[in-house]
Amino acid sequence: MGRLPALHHLRICRRDFHDFLSFFRDRSEFEVAGFAATQIPFIENRVFPKELTGPFYDADIPIYSADQLATLITRLRIDLVFLAHSDLAHEDVMHTASLVQARGAGFALLGPRLT
Numbered sequence: 850m851g852r853l854p855a856l857h858h859l860r861i862c863r864r865d866f867h868d869f870l871s872f873f874r875d876r877s878e879f880e881v882a883g884f885a886a887t888q889i890p891f892i893e894n895r896v897f898p899k900e901l902t903g904p905f906y907d908a909d910i911p912i913y914s915a916d917q918l919a920t921l922i923t924r925l926r927i928d929l930v931f932l933a934h935s936d937l938a939h940e941d942v943m944h945t946a947s948l949v950q951a952r953g954a955g956f957a958l959l960g961p962r963l964t
Contacts, residue, residue, distance in 0.1 A: 866897060868933045869910075871964045874903035881906075882925045887915040918945075922952040929955045 866884075873879050886892045896909035913921055921927065930949045932942065946956040 866901075868931065868959050868964050869897070870901070872959055874901075875905075877905050879929075881910055882927060883910060883921060884912045885915045885918045885921060885930075886912050893917075919948055919952055922949065922954045927954045929957060931957050931959060933959070 869881060869884075873881050884897060889895075892912050893914040895912045897912060899906060899909045902910055918930070922930065930945075932945060934942070937945075942958075949956040
């Protein structure tokens with residue numbers, strides 16, 4: 850089995866890139882295709898640098914606006930979306946989960962023991 854394409858959906862805030870560095874960086878079974886982020890103006894013009902990505906990445910990881918999440922799932926052929934928000938209401942989390950699954954991807958949250 851190859852690497853599962855994953856999109857890491859986060860809010861640049863308390864959890865920022867911590868989940869990627871502590872869970873995804875050294876796991877060959879996941880390929881984080883991008884980050885869909887909020888809260889920083891012009892975030893879509895930035896990247897997560899290759900120097901920090903670890904042994905399974907040959908390039909920077911793009912950062913997209915979270916407004917593009919539904920389109921990104923289709924365009925990047927994402928299988929799983931991991932939500933890394935720490936300050937969302939239940940209704941917002943479930944709305945995101947519904948949007949993700951309606952596009953055909955799985956939805957997950959990483960628990961504190963994994964990060």
